[in-house]
Each structure stands twice: as structure tokens, then as C-alpha cells.
Amino acid sequence: MNYVEHIGKYFIMLKQVFRKPQKWSVFRETLFREIEDLGLKSLGIIAFISFFVGGVVAIQTALNVDSPLIPKHLIGFATKRSMILEFAPTFMCVILAGKVGSYITSSIGTMRVTEQIDALEVMGINSLNYLVLPKIIAAVFFYPLLVLMAMFLGIYGGYLAGVLTDLFHSEDYIYGIQLEFNPFFIQYALIKTFVFAFVIATIPAYHGYFVKGGSLEVGRASTQAVVWTSIVIILLNYFLTQMLLS
């Protein structure tokens, strides 16, 4: 199957996904389960990674800014900008593509090969709507919160890393993170996250839903899903940055 065919099939799938749920009470229940599986269970890893990434960015900047002409508050400024613009939305979403993407593909793929999706269809349930829509809603509304948390923890991680190792003074860092604050950057980061969350929920779902074969194929589909989700995130990151910032 060529790429154009896959893209076409993906959009046809989305058409089926965006239908009215069969029963709102069941949808609500599924949505809360997905928020837990896709969002809350990723809190720990996102907090851990963002905290240390922020620390590393601050240390790297501090070590590379050795000219006395460059003010020290630039460290805080650079950490803030890189966390808000790139590390929190893009890097964290690539991490989520790996963690959540493989989970989505393998869970839906296993349902496919064990005929659980057929069982839904036989009952007269729109399986794509039932399985994928709650995942999209959960990701799209929860991941911006995760990214906001990642921004905060990354900047805080940078602060602690520098202050604890005496690479810079806390006043410089705090002045740096307050300098030239542009609220649109937060908006830009959240728009990106919103789009990436949609991609993280749908591309792996596509790979899982249309898998054929057995457990080996489910494993392959999971790998493919993570690869394609990451590629699409990186490409969209480029285009969104062009559109929103230039």
C-alpha cells in the first residue's frame, strides 16, 4: 500500500471517528479511563524528563557563556525560551508519542487480532468512534496541561541545577526568566501541543486498528506507529513554527 493510500484511509477513519457517541454515559466513562491511561499515567515520566532537561539546558548555557560581556541572566532567559518554545511542547510530545503511541497501537491492535473489534461491530457499535474518540479528547485536553507542567518544572529544574552547583546566582536566573516575557509563546506552545496530541492519539490508533495477523504484526505496527507519529510531529512542528512565529 502506498503512502497516498494510507493517508486516504487515515482520513476516512477520522470520518468514522467523529460521529455522535452511541451512549453518552458510556462515552464519559471511557473518557475518564483514557484520561487516566493516556494522561495521568504519563505525569511521572514527563515531570522527571522535563525537570532534568531544564537542568541540563541551564548548565549547558552557563558553561558556554563564559564571556564577561554576556550577562548571567541570559541563562535563565535561554532556559525559559527553550523550555517554552521547544522542549516542553515538542520534546515532551515526542516522548509521549513513544510511550502513549505504542500503548494505543498495541491495545487496539490486540483487540483487532483477538476479534474484539469484530465483536463490537457485530453488536452494531461504531468501533472507531467507541475506541478512538475518547482517546483524542483525552489527549487533546490533557496534554496541554502536561506541557504547562513540563514548562514550569523545566524552568525550575534549571534554577535548581544552577543554584545548587553555584554556576549562577538565583537573582540572575529569576531576572532572566522574567525578562521579555511574551504570552504568545505560551499560546504558540499550546497550539502545537493541541495538534501534536491529536496526532499522538490518531496515528497509533490507525496503525492498531488496521493491523492484520498476530502478535508479531501488532509489535511491528507499534514500532511503525511510534516512528510515523514522531516524523509527523517533527514535520508539523516545522510548519507550525513557520506559520505562527515567522
Next chain:
Amino acid sequence: MIEVYNLHKEFDGVPVLKGITTTFEKGKTNMIIGQSGSGKTVFLKCLLGLQVPEKGIISFDGRKHTELDIKSHRQLRQEIGMVFQGGALYDSLTVEENIMFPLQMFTENSKEEMLERVNVVLNRVNLENANKKFPAELSGGMQKRVAIARAIVMNPKYLFCDEPNSGLDPNTAIVIDNLIQEITKEYNIITVINSHDMNSVMEIGEKIIFLKDGVKAWEGTNKEIFETENEAIVKFVYSSNLFKKVRDAYLKKTK
């Protein structure tokens, strides 16, 4: 009655079903048998609407499958119960939740009413005290019982079973066969079973359709199967010496 007329299905230009015409009757255990690759699973999937045939008519009590609008199609599907080969139970749900699932989706019953109905069907399949267990904690036979319970919880008019006793020991297989037959009589439904287990065929096959290379090669009852001279089915059914001896003994006795 389910009527099938001139059903054709192909994959990538390769014909799998070649003009099957038959009927499945109410209150009877109808069986589709045939070798692996004969097209029986595709036939069953066409009946269920999981595969769309290229040509032909499938009619459920006068309602033509292919001519129904989405709403009527959904309605029809709610009248169908299906027991999949591997059970197809939802791993993340308990036994109770699995069986309750169709009720939650399609009825406005209160939770108490749904639980009551769940217990009724679990009792019917002789499975008690398993409500809170997950499918992975059950044996193969118990999983099949749960699958049957889920299939009948909505009081279906049509029950389809894809190799319901595959992977089960002979004793459990007989129990499952008998259970399906009892349910068919008790609920007066149309049951269609896809199987290549000759014990089941002889035991509960009240109407048997034998497929060979996508064509209906023979049709009859489990009694007639002993007397038929049809070469294809004789070769298929009596491939084991045991069955050959049983047939010889039966023919000797009746002559």
C-alpha cells in the same frame, strides 16, 4: 429464517464463495462445515455483515442485509449474538462488565436491572461466582460460557458461533455444544455454527451445510449424513477410521 441467495465473495479477484444458496431455520442448530480454506469463515462473516459480498442476497426474516439503511442495519445487529472462536472478551473488563456491555450500550435499564440480567444469563450458562473475574483468570471453557452469556444477554433472534468448541477438551466441548443447542430450543432462535468438529456435527447438527472450494457441496441433517452417497462429504466426514466404523455399523443396523 435467514435466506441466502447466490452469494459471491472474492478477495483480490480470487473467488472464495461461488454462488451459495441456502436457508437457516428457526429453533434449529444450523451448521456450516468444510475443510480449512473452504470459505466457511468468510461465509459466516458475510452473514454477520463483517464482509460485504460482491453479489447475492442475505435476508434476515425478510430484511435484506445489503439494502438496509444504517439505522435498520444497527437494529438488525442488535438482534444478533455472536460467539467468537477465541471468545473475544474485553480483557480490561470483568466477566460482569463484559456481559453488561451490550446492555449499557443499547438499553436504558438501571444498573440493578442490568446486574440482574447478567446473573440470569450467567446462571443459564452454569457459571456462578465468576462475576468479578477478568477473562485472563478463566479457563478456555469458562471463557466460552461467558462469550455465550454475552451473546444471549440481549435476547437475540440470531445466534452465530465460530468454532465454539475449538481448543476445548472433549468433555467441555460436549457441554458447550449441548448448551448452545439448549439455548437454541429455549429461546427459539436461529443458530448458525461454523465448525469442523465432527463430534459437534453428529451431536447437534440439525441442518448441515457442507462447503467445498466456496461451493455448497451438500446439505442435510446429522441423520442423513450417515446415508449420503455424496463423495465429497463422505470423504470429508469419514476421513477417520472411527467415523467410518460408526457409519458402517449404522448402515448395517438400518438395512
